[in-house]
Amino acid sequence: MYEVAPLLDDPIHNLKTIRDLYRWAVTEMENANLSYGHGSPTSTEDASFLICRALKLPFERFDMFLDAALTHNELVRLVHLIDRRVHDKTPTAYLLKEAWLTGHRFYIDERALIPRSYIAELLEEDLAPWVADPEAVGSVLDLCTGSGCLAILAKGCFPHAAVTGSDISADALEVAKINRRDYDLDDELELVQGDLYENLQGRKFDVIISNPPYVTTRSMDALPEEYRHEPSLALAAGEDGMDVVERIVSEAADHLTEDGILIVEVGDGLEAVESLFPDLPITWLSVSGGDDQVFLAHAKDLREYFRN
Structure with missing residues (x-):
């Protein structure tokens, strides 16, 4: 009682x-x-x-x-x-112990960030027009997968793709395993513990998606109490909120196929992203939160940018 x-x-x-x-x-x-x-x-x-x-x-x-x-x-x-x-x-x-994202139910507890991401909206549309044929996508990586929600949604979009979710937190991956089991994907969704690409050396993906930590130090100090129930590891990202994003972008070319794409959510970090990568060709995607929340970069542009 x-x-x-x-x-x-x-x-x-x-x-x-x-x-x-x-x-x-x-x-x-x-x-x-x-x-x-x-x-x-x-x-x-x-x-x-x-x-x-x-x-x-x-x-x-x-x-x-x-x-x-x-x-x-x-x-x-x-x-x-x-x-x-x-x-x-x-x-x-x-x-x-329950959250919903684009009509999909996910198990959740305090070991992982509560599912929420504008990338889920893009996956509802199979990443069109950036992915011409969803059935031709062979591999997808969800960095900072947390509860595994985006990786699971990606598997629904790209039925023939090998989908991998990677996270530094062993606790978060335990939550992802529950969701993987609930969606009957134990044999189809790979979960890897590691710091971003740490345990993915030599592997390349057609699509990399990520909703990484991007909260600035100042914003962390001002977060409402509700957010303090979430793991700070999934939120905090340094003074400008770009500590994790910078590494994701700068190393992405080594893990994308020839025509691969990178999609990253950054909250209100547009200015920080453009300041960090001033000449990198990126496209800001339209989502319900605006046109400044999620960006896309092509493998060929990333390779050229970081070659110089």
Whole structure:
């Protein structure tokens, strides 16, 4: 049985239905100055997602269940979860051990970054027009794979590709293994522990994707509490946020096939990227967050740039 903070005793006695609990949860969240950067953009969506998925209900049909009565045990558990969301500022994805990205469910816990990446949007479109024929892609590398979410999405896009996910964190790779198993990809998705390309010497890929750490030191100091539940190794990237990105880009040519492409997410790091590689031909890709979040570079341009 969960222990519920005294402050939350009243809900146990006064809330009866999902509608009651939902209304109360939204009020609690609104009063708590929470951050909503991990999947649900508002208190209403965060509360509905938490309640639905804790009850194993389909969140796209939330309205159907609003007037359903809650058992005492369900209510106690839900109040406990909401208490942790509000007072500990634990992200809902960690509370539920579940995150969704472009309609795909992934297991997640505090060992890995909560799945979120604009690259997922690009994979929904099979990286068109940059990849002409998805079935012709023979190999894909997901650097800083974390939970393995992008590697798994890439496997769905490129059915004939050998997909590899690489991460420096052994803990994160344990999470990726759970997701690999859940998607029945144990024999098709390779997971490698190493510092970027460290254990991939001599190997080349048609596509390299990466959502690496890119948070600046200053931004790390100002992160909302929710982000402090995530491993700092997956976020922090030095004074300008480019510590990892610089290495990914500068070494990519050695690991790309002749016509390969590199796609990297950098948050608000456009100026830092262009300052770091002033004459490198790169293309900024359009995603829902804007035209300055994700860039693409071609193998031939990377080889020429770093040859000089």
